[in-house]
Amino acid sequence: MEARHLRYALALAEHQHFGRAARSLGIAQPPLSTQIAALEREIGELLFDRTSRGVVPTAAGEAFLARARAALAEMTLASVDAGRAARGETGRLRIGFTGSALLDPLPGVLGRFRRTHPGVRLALQELDSATGTAALLAGELDVAVGRGNPRGVGAEDLLTVSIGTDHLVAVVSVAHPFAGRSAVELDQLAAEDLIVSPDAAASYLRPVFGADRAPLDGATLARDVHTIAGLAACCAGVGLGPNRMRLIARTDIRFCDVEPRYRLPDLAMSFRAADRSPVLAAFLSVVRLNCSDVGSRLDDLLARHPSVVADAARS
Amino acid sequence: MEARHLRYALALAEHQHFGRAARSLGIAQPPLSTQIAALEREIGELLFDRTSRGVVPTAAGEAFLARARAALAEMTLASVDAGRAARGETGRLRIGFTGSALLDPLPGVLGRFRRTHPGVRLALQELDSATGTAALLAGELDVAVGRGNPRGVGAEDLLTVSIGTDHLVAVVSVAHPFAGRSAVELDQLAAEDLIVSPDAAASYLRPVFGADRAPLDGATLARDVHTIAGLAACCAGVGLGPNRMRLIARTDIRFCDVEPRYRLPDLAMSFRAADRSPVLAAFLSVVRLNCSDVGSRLDDLLARHPSVVADAARS
DNA sequence: TCTCCGCGATACCCAGGACGTATCGTGACG
DNA sequence: CGTCACGATACGTCCTGGGTATCGCGGAGA
Numbered sequence: 001m002e003a004r005h006l007r008y009a010l011a012l013a014e015h016q017h018f019g020r021a022a023r024s025l026g027i028a029q030p031p032l033s034t035q036i037a038a039l040e041r042e043i044g045e046l047l048f049d050r051t052s053r054g055v056v057p058t059a060a061g062e063a064f065l066a067r068a069r070a071a072l073a074e075m076t077l078a079s080v081d082a083g084r085a086a087r088g089e090t091g092r093l094r095i096g097f098t099g100s101a102l103l104d105p106l107p108g109v110l111g112r113f114r115r116t117h118p119g120v121r122l123a124l125q126e127l128d129s130a131t132g133t134a135a136l137l138a139g140e141l142d143v144a145v146g147r148g149n150p151r152g153v154g155a156e157d158l159l160t161v162s163i164g165t166d167h168l169v170a171v172v173s174v175a176h177p178f179a180g181r182s183a184v185e186l187d188q189l190a191a192e193d194l195i196v197s198p199d200a201a202a203s204y205l206r207p208v209f210g211a212d213r214a215p216l217d218g219a220t221l222a223r224d225v226h227t228i229a230g231l232a233a234c235c236a237g238v239g240l241g242p243n244r245m246r247l248i249a250r251t252d253i254r255f256c257d258v259e260p261r262y263r264l265p266d267l268a269m270s271f272r273a274a275d276r277s278p279v280l281a282a283f284l285s286v287v288r289l290n291c292s293d294v295g296s297r298l299d300d301l302l303a304r305h306p307s308v309v310a311d312a313a314r315s
Numbered sequence: 316m317e318a319r320h321l322r323y324a325l326a327l328a329e330h331q332h333f334g335r336a337a338r339s340l341g342i343a344q345p346p347l348s349t350q351i352a353a354l355e356r357e358i359g360e361l362l363f364d365r366t367s368r369g370v371v372p373t374a375a376g377e378a379f380l381a382r383a384r385a386a387l388a389e390m391t392l393a394s395v396d397a398g399r400a401a402r403g404e405t406g407r408l409r410i411g412f413t414g415s416a417l418l419d420p421l422p423g424v425l426g427r428f429r430r431t432h433p434g435v436r437l438a439l440q441e442l443d444s445a446t447g448t449a450a451l452l453a454g455e456l457d458v459a460v461g462r463g464n465p466r467g468v469g470a471e472d473l474l475t476v477s478i479g480t481d482h483l484v485a486v487v488s489v490a491h492p493f494a495g496r497s498a499v500e501l502d503q504l505a506a507e508d509l510i511v512s513p514d515a516a517a518s519y520l521r522p523v524f525g526a527d528r529a530p531l532d533g534a535t536l537a538r539d540v541h542t543i544a545g546l547a548a549c550c551a552g553v554g555l556g557p558n559r560m561r562l563i564a565r566t567d568i569r570f571c572d573v574e575p576r577y578r579l580p581d582l583a584m585s586f587r588a589a590d591r592s593p594v595l596a597a598f599l600s601v602v603r604l605n606c607s608d609v610g611s612r613l614d615d616l617l618a619r620h621p622s623v624v625a626d627a628a629r630s
Numbered sequence: 631t632c633t634c635c636g637c638g639a640t641a642c643c644c645a646g647g648a649c650g651t652a653t654c655g656t657g658a659c660g
Numbered sequence: 661c662g663t664c665a666c667g668a669t670a671c672g673t674c675c676t677g678g679g680t681a682t683c684g685c686g687g688a689g690a
Binding site: 075 | 357364373378382389392394405592
Binding site: 319342343345346349350366367368 | 648649650651652656657658
């Protein structure tokens with residue numbers, strides 16, 4: 001059975017007349033007769049009752065026609081869905097991210113992506129940078145947002161773009177002596193109880209205090225920037241984190257720049273270099289539109305998916 | 316797009332290899348390549364990523380394949396459903412019946428039909444004989460069970476078979492003087508308050524009392540045999556009805572034959588002579604199996620639907 | 631009752647395309 | 661760097677879907 005048979009049967013049922021149905025199909029009447037006869041022979045049942053002034057579906061015909069309509073609808077949907085999938089409008093995207101990215105680039109990017117690609121299911125997960133990289137390489141994530149470029153075995157299979165720069169700021173309770181000061185000196189911090197993320201304590205904050213390991217080794221650890229801010233509000237110490245932390249709108253805390261200014265590793269978005277998923281491409285093209293400093297590297301990647309880029313830009 | 320393209324794409328996705336897929340389809344590899352290429356050209360998207368050691372569906376391909384599977388499933392279901400409909404296994408049957416038919420032939424017939432044809436939706440409706448005939452002619456019913464052959468304009472378009480004979484019996488309260496008697500004389504009844512159905516009072520019971528219209532004109536009317544029996548139990552008079560009324564299992568009533576025995580018009584099942592519905596044929600073939608006295612007329616009708624009869628007999 | 635008309639079925643021919651065979655281009659792997 | 665395996669391309673062939681002409685038949689009207 002071919003789709004042609006379904007189309008012919010539906011046309012015949014609609015016009016109840018071989019001649020008119022054939023004309024509507026752009027063919028002559030005899031071929032339509034033979035095709036319908038062949039279909040009935042294959043099914044093993046008469047689908048139409050022939051009368052002298054036309055044709056009417058039998059009960060078997062009615063049952064067949066209902067399924068035929070559904071089948072043809074599925075076929076056109078197959079084509080439509082393929083196009084949508086190719087433009088990254090449907091599918092799934094699994095994103096792991098470090099908490100501080102939720103403060104700035106992600107709300108804009110994800111909000112825009114959800115609006116322009118409502119058919120894509122987003123699976124979001126807060127992860128520290130190292131876990132995100134591992135999950136990405138294991139194929140459990142499609143995108144990982146972490147601080148700094150991924151390192152370790154397999155990292156060469158990933159592509160990474162910067163989606164935001166930060167420098168170190170301190171957060172304190174309004175009751176703290178630092179509150180009201182626009183900046184504090186680094187050596188003043190060494191004498192305070194510090195609150196930092198495990199990521200920061202283990203890696204990129206190490207160079208800040210030079211040889212003096214005491215401040216970080218004795219620090220209170222909190223994975224999330226909101227927890228750091230909350231602990232600071234509790235007067236548990238001086239919180240240290242990226243300056244996008246300033247977006248936290250608590251009235252019981254104050255922020256101070258740290259002097260000398262210390263630049264943190266960039267917020268970085270990674271994905272598998274071999275990943276040709278159009279959904280990923282669509283997501284990256286939204287990222288490019290929303291983040292000014294991603295550089296031109298994305299353009300080269302997105303050249304592989306012209307329709308995706310055009311689709312994203314249109315929205 | 317033809318069904319062939321769907322089958323080819325599914326085979327290719329299954330084997331991830333042009334050569335093996337082609338072999339599984341019983342064709343050579345080059346035609347498969349060209350057909351897939353033609354499909355991709357029509358869709359406007361690449362459905363498969365070609366590598367040097369095989370082939371893997373793209374995101375667009377995955378979306379397409381899901382719909383393709385559904386479309387092919389619909390096509391096979393179209394064939395299956397057509398066969399089922401032709402054998403009367405699916406569809407709808409609207410049956411109007413007079414209440415007393417529910418006592419004897421219908422429970423057996425409908426029970427068997429429901430078991431053998433679970434896919435047929437039955438629409439059942441209690442109707443008096445005249446209304447049933449009218450609804451049948453109006454196309455609102457497929458089968459009407461009434462007492463006596465349909466009469467009136469259009470009745471020649473109907474076919475009718477007898478599905479049961481009855482004679483007149485009386486029903487009385489256990490407290491009534493007739494209770495315990497196996498038979499009562501007709502002229503004894505004339506002196507009693509009678510309870511009869513409107514149908515009976517208006518037509519086929521008229522001849523019973525000859526010129527004396529008083530017993531029927533003054534009778535209590537109740538459409539349903541159970542109501543007649545209930546009223547008799549209330550000592551509201553002597554109920555008259557078909558002897559299949561004896562199947563009513565109330566302990567507060569007794570039945571008596573009426574002497575001389577008066578044969579009532581047969582319980583008759585009617586349907587449109589022009590109705591070629593396989594569901595009707597299936598139903599009638601079950602009727603023939605369940606009712607011994609339908610005569611041979613049904614056989615001629617059912618000869619039009621050999622597969623239906625075979626199907627019903629098998630169960 | 632006969633004739634005419636309209637509809638679907640059949641007969642026959644033709645052309646497009648689906649398939650087969652042979653061959654080529656190209657990555658992967660030893 | 662040679663070989664192998666896989667998909668793409670080229671080309672011939674045959675099947676079949678479609679066109680034209682015609683037939684069979686049932687219904688309507690004279």
